[in-house]
Amino acid sequence: MTLRGTNQGFGRPYNRRIVLESVRLHGPIARGDIAERVGLTVQTVSTIVRELEEQGYILSTREEPKGRGLPPTTLTINPDxxxxxxxxxxxxxxxxxxxxxxxxxxxxxxxxxxxxxxxxxxxxxxxxxxxxxxxxxxxxxxxxxxxxxxxxxxxxxxxxxxxxxxxxxxxxxxxxxxxxxxxxxxxxxxxxxAALGEQLYGLGAGFSDYYYLYIGVGLGGTMVHDATVLRGAWGNASEIGHVPLVPDGEACPCGNRGCLERYLSLEALGRSKLSEADWVENIAPIFRNTVATIENLFDPETIVIGGLASAALLERLAGTVETLPNSVSARRDRTAPRLLVARGGQHxxxxxxxxxxxxxxxxxxxxxxxxxxxxxxxxxxxxxxxxx
Missing domain, CATH: 3.30.420.40 (ATPase, nucleotide binding domain)
Known part of the structure; x- marks a missing residue:
């Protein structure tokens, strides 16, 4: 997945951020390589780079010549x-x-x-x-x-x-x-x-379309498409925690019954009084159905599971999906697993x-x-x- 520059009205500040992100992800990198990656002219990239250098956001270095001509200047992010x-x-x-x-x-x-x-x-x-x-x-x-x-x-x-x-x-x-x-x-x-953090610093950088499933005190999630979190008309798209997936299930404070986060969340784990292993075994069928539901709704390349849950708990949940229900994601030509544990961790x-x-x-x-x-x-x- 590659972020692309734009020629629309808001282009200058947007392109500035895209160039900076390209340097962060791929540095050390030359101006020409940035231009090719983000779809901008070398002149536009050079102008932006000059500004970012002057302001101390990026650093430029040049290797010692090894033959005729000077090697190109390469750019890296300035962490400080x-x-x-x-x-x-x-x-x-x-x-x-x-x-x-x-x-x-x-x-x-x-x-x-x-x-x-x-x-x-x-x-x-x-x-x-x-x-x-x-x-x-x-x-x-x-x-x-x-x-x-x-x-x-x-x-x-x-x-x-x-x-x-x-x-x-x-x-x-x-x-x-x-x-x-x-x-x-x-x-x-x-x-x-969390989805943005994973997009910038974790597994998300490798995918154009993926779903981030967030296991926290409650249950949440969002679809990421071309580095953009899909927000919906009021910013609440994909409120997966309040999908009433269990018929006549537990009452939820939202007024419905059987909402997913009543079963699949850290709060639900705490209420269960079970060990993590036993709790995961109990809710595994619900979790597998949740994965299939997300796949049928959003057709993602993969589902990335993360949030506040410990790495051990996320791995336990991921281990339950060896026998997933059929969905639109059950393709022979897929190259990524249907579910992956987030790389970015709780940070x-x-x-x-x-x-x-x-x-x-x-x-x-x-x-x-x-x-x-x-x-x-x-x-x-x-x-x-x-x-x-």
Whole structure:
């Protein structure tokens, strides 16, 4: 999968981000190779590269000549060219990480805070971000991205039940985040952030069309197509956790019965009082049907399973799909397994949250692809100034 440049009206900031991403993914790389990869002219790439070099985001090097002529200058990302903080707010606590421009996690901090109120949460976030920023006193802090569970803007589902943040509705989240951190602030959903983190730093870079299944306190997922998270009309596309797949099943806070996240989530594992192995054995048929349902709905190249679940638990779940039901993905010519365990680990959410800030600062349009904005229309979400 290759990100491509554009000649549309928002092209300049978008192309800037695409060139920077190409350097990060493929560096050291020459200007001509970037132009070929992203579909822009060498002149356009050279102009963008000059700006990025002057601003310290990328570095250029030239090998020693080995014969006649000078070897081409190659470009690499400058890891210390900028930093962003990713923040993940869950019903269990708040985690934050300082991440450099190359996606490396410099440090992370976690605070247990079960069902924190907004006042408690933002006090913790302010302290966490200050602690992390002190690690790079001379570094350029680009911004902070905060993500939290969805769905948003749905009366019967948003901010209700054990998997969501009670009391955070109608709070000016972006403004409060900017106030307590002193940084440009960006908001999103944890599922979209995890998919973005996996897209940029994990398995997702190898696929054009894949589904990211997020095992967290609840259950979420999103389809990624050509590096774009498909958001839907209101930013809540693919709310897989509230698909009522079990007839006459357990009551869900959303008002339905048999919703998937009542069976397949960390909250469900905790309620079961079972060991991980026994729990996985119990819910394996539901998990296999979930995989087949996703495949029939989205026809992905593969399903990438990740989230807050431990690597061991994800591997256990992946081990149950040796005998999957038939679906449109049961093809003889497929080259990837039908399900893969995410490579980015539990830091994918934080990397994705930080990437929202980097994208929002360096190229607003690129960031909008992951935050639900399109053609100047913002998806309606809870609170003032939040993007999903």
């Amino acid at each position: 060219g900028g930093y962003a903080v990713g923040v993940h707010v869950t019903p269990l606590g708040i985690e934050a990480a300082l991440i450099n421009l190359d996606g490396d996690v410099i440090a992370s901090v976690h605070r247990e805070a079960a069902h924190a109120t907004p006042d408690q949460g933002f006090e913790l976030i302010g302290a966490q971000v200050s602690e992390l920023m002190r690690l790079k006193p001379g570094g350029r802090m680009l911004g902070v991205g905060m993500v939290m569970p969805g769905p948003f803007g749905v009366d019967s589902m948003s901010f209700v039940g054990p998997t969501t943040m009670n009391g955070w509705q109608d709070v000016a989240l972006r403004e409060r985040l900017a106030e307590v951190t002193g940084l440009p602030a960006f908001l999103g959903t944890d599922v979209a952030a 994918s959410v934080l990397r994705g949250a930080a990437a929202l800030a980097v994208s929002g600062v360096l190229s607003p349009r690129f960031g909008q692809m992951f935050t639900g904005e399109r053609q100047g229309v913002r998806a309606p979400l809870p609170g003032k100034g939040i993007a999903a």
